[in-house]
Amino acid sequence: MAKVSTSKTFDVVIVGAGIIGLSVARQFLLGSNVSIAIIDSAEPCAGATGAGQGYIWRIHKDPESEKWALALRSQRLWEMLVESVMQQGKDPLIALGWKKTGSLLVGRTSEESDMLKKRLEKLSEAGVEALLLSNNELLLKESALGLGHEGSAAFLPDDFQIDARGTATFIQQFQAEGRYEEFFNEPVTNLIRSSSGEVEAVQTSKSIISCRKAVVVAAGCWSGSLTHNLVKNCNIELDLPIKPRKGHLLVIKNFKGFVLNHGLMELGYINHQSASTDQTLATDPQDISVSMAATMDMSGNLLLGSSRQFAGFQNEIDESIVNRMWERALEFFPLLRCHSLQDLRKDCEVRVGLRPYMASGKPAIGPVSGLPKLFLACGHEGEGLSLVSQPTNPIIFSIYSFMGSFITSLGTTLGTAEMIGDMVLEIH
Numbered sequence: 001m002a003k004v005s006t007s008k009t010f011d012v013v014i015v016g017a018g019i020i021g022l023s024v025a026r027q028f029l030l031g032s033n034v035s036i037a038i039i040d041s042a043e044p045c046a047g048a049t050g051a052g053q054g055y056i057w058r059i060h061k062d063p064e065s066e067k068w069a070l071a072l073r074s075q076r077l078w079e080m081l082v083e084s085v086m087q088q089g090k091d092p093l094i095a096l097g098w099k100k101t102g103s104l105l106v107g108r109t110s111e112e113s114d115m116l117k118k119r120l121e122k123l124s125e126a127g128v129e130a131l132l133l134s135n136n137e138l139l140l141k142e143s144a145l146g147l148g149h150e151g152s153a154a155f156l157p158d159d160f161q162i163d164a165r166g167t168a169t170f171i172q173q174f175q176a177e178g179r180y181e182e183f184f185n186e187p188v189t190n191l192i193r194s195s196s197g198e199v200e201a202v203q204t205s206k207s208i209i210s211c212r213k214a215v216v217v218a219a220g221c222w223s224g225s226l227t228h229n230l231v232k233n234c235n236i237e238l239d240l241p242i243k244p245r246k247g248h249l250l251v252i253k254n255f256k257g258f259v260l261n262h263g264l265m266e267l268g269y270i271n272h273q274s275a276s277t278d279q280t281l282a283t284d285p286q287d288i289s290v291s292m293a294a295t296m297d298m299s300g301n302l303l304l305g306s307s308r309q310f311a312g313f314q315n316e317i318d319e320s321i322v323n324r325m326w327e328r329a330l331e332f333f334p335l336l337r338c339h340s341l342q343d344l345r346k347d348c349e350v351r352v353g354l355r356p357y358m359a360s361g362k363p364a365i366g367p368v369s370g371l372p373k374l375f376l377a378c379g380h381e382g383e384g385l386s387l388v389s390q391p392t393n394p395i396i397f398s399i400y401s402f403m404g405s406f407i408t409s410l411g412t413t414l415g416t417a418e419m420i421g422d423m424v425l426e427i428h
């Protein structure tokens with residue numbers, strides 16, 4: 001066992017350097033004078049964030065859901081970040097991989113066209129103007145699509161995409177004047193509590209890192225097992241029902257076959273995203289689904305997604321899933337038939353990520369009852385990029401704004417965003 005070094009002390013200790021942990025860190029550094037330690041068992045983007053396709057979209061979200069307000073606010077905060085990057089004289093395409101591609105949600109049958117129309121009506125009632133495009137109109141925008149004469153799409157011109165890895169790197173470039181330290185390749189193994197029960201430090205494989213104000217667990221799909229281990233000697237029941245939901249993303253480097261001008265997704269993706277794990281409904285224990293999502297990144301790589309399956313914590317590439325994703329893409333892009341996946345695989349990266357899935361469809365965010373100073377920020381499943389925003393002041397509010405409605409399995413009613421930010425910052 002590695003030797004445990006002496007303790008270092010910070011105001012806030014964040015466990016997990018995915019998009020959620022990094023964003024929380026950044027916000028604390030920008031919005032207050034607290035000191036921050038961020039700890040990861042590997043490196044930033046080792047988790048789901050590294051596989052994210054980067055869609056910051058509203059078109060596939062439901063205006064009647066509780067997450068809608070958060071999605072809108074996140075979208076706005078991303079835009080503010082982009083504006084601030086531009087004000088610094090930087091190109092957001094290079095800094096963040098940001099592209100205002102617009103979003104195209106495509107259907108191939110008249111039934112799907114009807115569903116798209118209903119979606120547009122709801123969006124319009126919510127004040128978001130999106131258009132229904134016929135197959136011919138769609139072809140003018142994306143000539144590589146082959147949906148057939150019944151094809152149509154809902155189009156939201158203002159939706160955009162970012163590069164998840166590039167953005168995480170950008171967020172990491174903190175100018176924090178000694179208030180920030182990273183502890184990577186250093187898994188958190190234990191919580192250390194004072195005699196009064198307050199969390200006062202975390203133990204990692206190499207060191208003890210003490211906190212004055214808060215420990216924030218932002219460890220994605222590992223947050224459930226981690227918190228379970230953390231509290232096992234505390235006489236506290238903490239059953240955080242997060243499951244890993246594996247996803248593959250195919251990155252075809254420097255693709256020359258055709259150009260995509262927009263982000264695309266098939267309508268069926270929405271059903272797959274919200275699919276229940278109810279075993280009475282699911283015949284396949286892994287509940288595998290594959291749906292087409294395609295876009296091009298700033299380097300001209302073709303990004304083809306995506307899959308969803310419950311396969312435990314293993315994150316090896318599954319070639320049968322890659323084949324299914326490819327076959328699915330062929331149904332939408334006939335020109336891909338000129339290429340063989342086998343050939344493309346030579347210059348193709350497959351990214352695998354474990355989405356932090358909560359059956360409730362809502363992330364677990366807030367303080368943990370009975371464990372003063374411990375907070376959760378996890379469970380964003382396939383929306384972690386679009387439900388968290390970047391280094392602008394209200395970010396902490398953004399990620400915590402579910403707290404008003406989310407009741408944890410602990411029976412704890414969580415407070416508001418403002419309350420949590422205040423709570424953390426007011427602990428002396």
Ligand SMILES: Cc1cc2nc3c(=O)[nH]c(=O)nc-3n(C[C@H](O)[C@H](O)[C@H](O)COP(=O)(O)OP(=O)(O)OC[C@H]3O[C@@H](n4cnc5c(N)ncnc54)[C@H](O)[C@@H]3O)c2cc1C
Nearest residue numbers: 018020041047048049053054055188220247353384385386
């Ligand atoms: C294929 C795919 C496509 C996606 N596309 C999109 C998209 O287009 N738009 C969108 O909004 N979302 C998308 N998502 C979802 C999004 O990527 C996730 O919701 C988001 O990345 C979750 O971020 P996180 O920080 O909570 O978790 P993670 O990124 O998983 O970060 C958790 C971190 O915790 C660390 N950790 C774990 N255990 C410990 C420990 N004991 N000690 C210390 N550190 C620990 C891990 O190493 C990891 O770095 C996609 C996901 C996948 C898989």
